[in-house]
Amino acid sequence: MAKINGNEIRPGNVIEHDGGLWVAVKTNAVKPGKGGAYNQVELKNLINGTKLNERFRAAETVEKVRLEQKDFSYLYEEGDALVFMDQESYEQLQLQKEFVGDRAAFLQDGMIVTVELHEERPIGIKLPDTVVLEIVEADPVVKGQTAASSYKPAKLENGLRVLVPPFISSGEKIVVDTNEIEYVRRAD
Structure with missing residues (x-):
C-alpha cells in the first residue's frame, strides 16, 4: 500500500477509508474563496456497492490500495x-x-x-464484454409492427431473454453484450 495526499485521488483509484475499500468514481478539485482547497470525491464501496461523497484536503493522506x-x-x-x-x-x-x-x-x-x-x-x-450464444426460442414477427417496435423477445441457450431484430430466428448464434445484457449483432 502507498500513502497519497487527498488532492492526488483520481477516478479509478482504490483507497482504504473508514475501514472499508472504496473506488473513486468522480473527483473534483474545489478551490473556495475562503479556506483551503479540497478534493470532492465520489466513492463507491467495493464490497457492498454503497456510495459516499467525501472531502479530502491536500494535507490529508489516504492509503491507496493496489489490487x-x-x-x-x-x-x-x-x-x-x-x-x-x-x-x-x-x-x-x-x-x-x-x-x-x-x-x-x-x-x-x-x-x-x-x-x-x-x-x-x-x-x-x-467477464468478457461480449459472448456468442445460440437462440433457442424466438417469437415470430407480428405483421404490421412498426420498425421502431420490431425488436422481438428471444430466449438464449443460457436461459436469459433479450430483444432481437425481426430477421433473427431460433437456432442462430448472436453476440450479446454481457454488461448491458443486450443483442449486439448476428455472430459470424
Missing part, C-alpha cells in the same frame, strides 16, 4: 458456488453466485475472466 488482477478460467458450477481455476498456478477459486450476479448466466466452459483481488480476497470480477 491484483488475475485471469481465471471458468470450470463449473457447484451448488451456490462457481469454480474457477487460476491460469498460472492452476489453483481453484470458488466464488458465490451472488458475487458474480446476473452475469453468471454468461459463464461458459473455459471462459477467461479477470478477478480483482485485495490481499488474496476477491472483490470484483470482469
Whole structure:
C-alpha cells in the first residue's frame, strides 16, 4: 500500500477509508474563496456497492490500495458456488453466485475472466464484454409492427431473454453484450 495526499485521488483509484475499500468514481478539485482547497470525491464501496461523497484536503493522506488482477478460467458450477481455476498456478477459486450476479448466466466452459483481488480476497470480477450464444426460442414477427417496435423477445441457450431484430430466428448464434445484457449483432 502507498500513502497519497487527498488532492492526488483520481477516478479509478482504490483507497482504504473508514475501514472499508472504496473506488473513486468522480473527483473534483474545489478551490473556495475562503479556506483551503479540497478534493470532492465520489466513492463507491467495493464490497457492498454503497456510495459516499467525501472531502479530502491536500494535507490529508489516504492509503491507496493496489489490487491484483488475475485471469481465471471458468470450470463449473457447484451448488451456490462457481469454480474457477487460476491460469498460472492452476489453483481453484470458488466464488458465490451472488458475487458474480446476473452475469453468471454468461459463464461458459473455459471462459477467461479477470478477478480483482485485495490481499488474496476477491472483490470484483470482469467477464468478457461480449459472448456468442445460440437462440433457442424466438417469437415470430407480428405483421404490421412498426420498425421502431420490431425488436422481438428471444430466449438464449443460457436461459436469459433479450430483444432481437425481426430477421433473427431460433437456432442462430448472436453476440450479446454481457454488461448491458443486450443483442449486439448476428455472430459470424
